[in-house]
Amino acid sequence: MAATLSLEPTGRSCWDEPGRIAMCRLTPEQPLTLRTALSDEKAVLFRAHTRYRADASGELDLARAPALGGSSVGLEPMGLLWALEPDRPLWHLLKRDVPKPLVLELGVLDGHEPDGGWLLAWAAQERHFLLLGVRRVPVWVDRVCATFFLLPGLRPFPGIIDISGFRGGLFEYRASLVAGHGFATLALAFYDFEDLPKEYNTMELDYFEEAMCYMLQHPQVKGPGIGLLGISLGADVCLSMASFLKNVSATVSINGSAFSRSRHIHYQQTIIPPLGHDLRRAKVAFSGIMDIVDIWNDIIGGCENPSMIPIERTKGPILFIAGQDDLCWRSELYTQIASERLLAHGKEPQIIFYPGNGHYIEPPYFPMCPASLHKLVNKAVICGGEVRTHSKAQVDAWNQILSFFGKHLGGTQNRTSSRL
């Protein structure tokens, strides 16, 4: 009887949702090679392959069977997704068009490579970024360029603004996934998109205040406060907003620095000067890729440094998520300094340090980005991270973020039914 493969969930599955891969009707102890492939929107192929062995009753369940080598080792039920590697060097998985799912293909071959041969079974799974029922609404109001993800029905939901980092543009994948957990989420661009400035020159907080006003007056956003979620430079934008603007209820900083780094921060009469950097301190890593971790100027005066964002002024709590192997900048050190500043003002910081984690802490199952083009230097730079620990931490960080917002914004943090 032919072997059967099940790849769950069988219906509509969400990108950030764990899946299950299992087989039955195999030969007892049968060696197998599982191969996955996924093509991104620029037709770059990402692939992984892992060796397994069926159990004594001819079954294989990745929740129980350890991977025996290849792209992952040990008990890694989702390893065939997070261990995908691009065929093109220095490429990373990006999702631009969120209404379209990415398709994960899975093939099971008899035997262990290089002997692995016959294709025993094949399946494909659409992994969606936009839950059924969640509406994607482009926003051009005053200067604000954004995309709003609204939940089904007319009742208000807790609101979150999601801000990307130095790459600029408008990337929606994190906001659309967050919306799937019961939050009205705005993916906000701030440069290099539509009518916004092409270059990132000064962080003008007026612009972000307009986005806050837009959210707060929206009938489907439950006030009185908004949550902020940002990564890298986007995290520093969020920390600045939380420090200067009203109605921020909770802030998550993913590998932020809590400093004005390469450009001024400006709000009303206040200007925070940048810490600055010196490209002569850049090195070339063993891989031949640029290492910029030491280019940033020293933090003279520690948490009293004038380039620091006055985070003690924030009203709502801040959750700092920091990768201890971040090689774009020293997130761990900056988070410690941020913590000192909060403690000095009688505030309790909430911090999660992830060892082995690099700069790009993405939603669950995004393959780690070890190196990437960086607009600051217009060259590829190393980002840090050890693939396995980084991938596990992405799942944990995601759960922590959702539960933090659930707690402080009054959300449910349950997935809005993906099968509405």
Ligand SMILES: CC(C)(COP(=O)(O)OP(=O)(O)OC[C@H]1O[C@@H](n2cnc3c(N)ncnc32)[C@H](O)[C@@H]1OP(=O)(O)O)[C@@H](O)C(=O)NCCC(=O)NCCSC(=O)CCCC(=O)O
């Ligand atoms: C953002 C992207 C990836 C793409 O932007 P785009 O406007 O859609 O560009 P495009 O016209 O399609 O291509 C321009 C160029 O961007 C590169 N690119 C495009 N897609 C990818 C990819 N998936 N992986 C790796 N590189 C990619 C390619 O080199 C493209 O050039 P090409 O035409 O293919 O020769 C690219 O411009 C880029 O990598 N920019 C620099 C990113 C950067 O400076 N990041 C800052 C440090 S990392 C960080 O802050 C972490 C948080 C992430 C965040 O910023 O939110």
